[in-house]
Amino acid sequence: SITEEQKNIVRSTAPILKENGKEITSIFYKHMFAAHPELLNLFNQTNQKIGTQPLALANTVYFAAENIDHLHVLIPQIKLIAHKHRALIVLPEHYPIVGKYLLLAIKEFLGEKATEEILDAWAAAYNIIAKIFIDLEQQLYDELGPDERDKGFVPLTIIKKENIASGPIVALTLERRDGGKMHNYHPGQYITFRIKKDGSFHNRHYSLLEPFDGKTYRIAIKDEIDQEPKGIVSNEIIDNYKEGDTILTSFPAGTFALIQDAKHHLFIAGGIGITPLSSLILELHKKNQIKSATLIHCVPTKEHAAFSNELKSILPENQYLLFCQGEKLGKDDLQKFLTPDTHVYICSSIPFMNKLEDYLAECNHPSSQIHTEVFQPSLSVLKN
Numbered sequence: 001s002i003t004e005e006q007k008n009i010v011r012s013t014a015p016i017l018k019e020n021g022k023e024i025t026s027i028f029y030k031h032m033f034a035a036h037p038e039l040l041n042l043f044n045q046t047n048q049k050i051g052t053q054p055l056a057l058a059n060t061v062y063f064a065a066e067n068i069d070h071l072h073v074l075i076p077q078i079k080l081i082a083h084k085h086r087a088l089i090v091l092p093e094h095y096p097i098v099g100k101y102l103l104l105a106i107k108e109f110l111g112e113k114a115t116e117e118i119l120d121a122w123a124a125a126y127n128i129i130a131k132i133f134i135d136l137e138q139q140l141y142d143e144l145g146p147d148e149r150d151k152g153f154v155p156l157t158i159i160k161k162e163n164i165a166s167g168p169i170v171a172l173t174l175e176r177r178d179g180g181k182m183h184n185y186h187p188g189q190y191i192t193f194r195i196k197k198d199g200s201f202h203n204r205h206y207s208l209l210e211p212f213d214g215k216t217y218r219i220a221i222k223d224e225i226d227q228e229p230k231g232i233v234s235n236e237i238i239d240n241y242k243e244g245d246t247i248l249t250s251f252p253a254g255t256f257a258l259i260q261d262a263k264h265h266l267f268i269a270g271g272i273g274i275t276p277l278s279s280l281i282l283e284l285h286k287k288n289q290i291k292s293a294t295l296i297h298c299v300p301t302k303e304h305a306a307f308s309n310e311l312k313s314i315l316p317e318n319q320y321l322l323f324c325q326g327e328k329l330g331k332d333d334l335q336k337f338l339t340p341d342t343h344v345y346i347c348s349s350i351p352f353m354n355k356l357e358d359y360l361a362e363c364n365h366p367s368s369q370i371h372t373e374v375f376q377p378s379l380s381v382l383k384n
């Protein structure tokens, strides 16, 4: 538990820590990985390098501290993180370790200013948020049922590997051959691959492409050859995995989903961001509600537009729009498709998403009707 006085301390020190979040969490990761190198198998080394993950963790603890009296406002974010933690097999015993090194980092950063009161207050705040995560994640593990194997990574076999668009973008179809069950999921969710490279494990999430067929999972991977740093997992799979090979996978997770009773759905995808949206569109099709859907897909060229034939053939006429490089998607284009009832789903790079969110705000579109899925730690790029 936390006292009123401790809450005040947390609130008053949060801004200093937030301002220096990057530095503090860098200290945190340095010490934690030195003491627990096994945790390198869990954390995304690329996000570490580009500094997004440290900010995500720090921001959440500060957010929680700032909102400690009304944590329910954070529930959507908390659920999203709990799903990601479960996908990565974060366990209760990891929390005291993260807590210990986060406090050590705060202490080291504050130096002489780190009084016992401040550190105790932060420990109390951390314990509250940690307990919320541990309980929620336990529920998610329980939902996977009694087979203990299913609560970790399970080898799935690639039964099909195909090139589906320029990029290149490669689709994989996977099935389970160890006698266990393939778990159901809702469109919008992802599965997580774990591969070993250069001595440690690397984990990455891939959106499921279509509603569950009862037997297989299908995902798409884009070659990140031009990215710096390169997509370690994506490139390894594209270059070196073939049909018949197995990939360690954890079962579907994620909170991104269709708003079931919406009258109109506007999907906006940037490049490979089409993957979770395609799944939602196919769900509408399956439910005979495709008339309520519009898709805007922004791509470098037509050849980069994955699933274009299929989506074009099921979407209503004039409700499939491709914007190729050079044709800028503007506020006016969006406005044409917005009604007061429209729910907007965006999956793209963060800069493009921010721009779209600005346009939607200018159109006075309610933020409660905007749903985003990002392929980077989402709290790493806070506005304000």
Ligand code: HEM
Residues within 6 Å of the ligand: 039, 042, 043, 044, 045, 047, 048, 053, 056, 057, 060, 061, 080, 081, 084, 085, 088, 090, 091, 094, 095, 096, 098, 126, 129, 130, 133, 376, 377, 378, 379
């Ligand atoms: C991801 C917060 C505890 C491991 C994240 C994200 C946040 C977060 C905000 C990014 C989610 C996203 O948008 O993708 C927290 C908070 C914690 C906590 C507030 C404590 C109260 C832990 C623990 C572990 C852990 C105990 C395990 C040692 C991870 C990993 C990721 C992640 C591996 C994936 C992101 C990456 O590797 O880049 N966490 N977390 N977290 N968390 Fe936690």
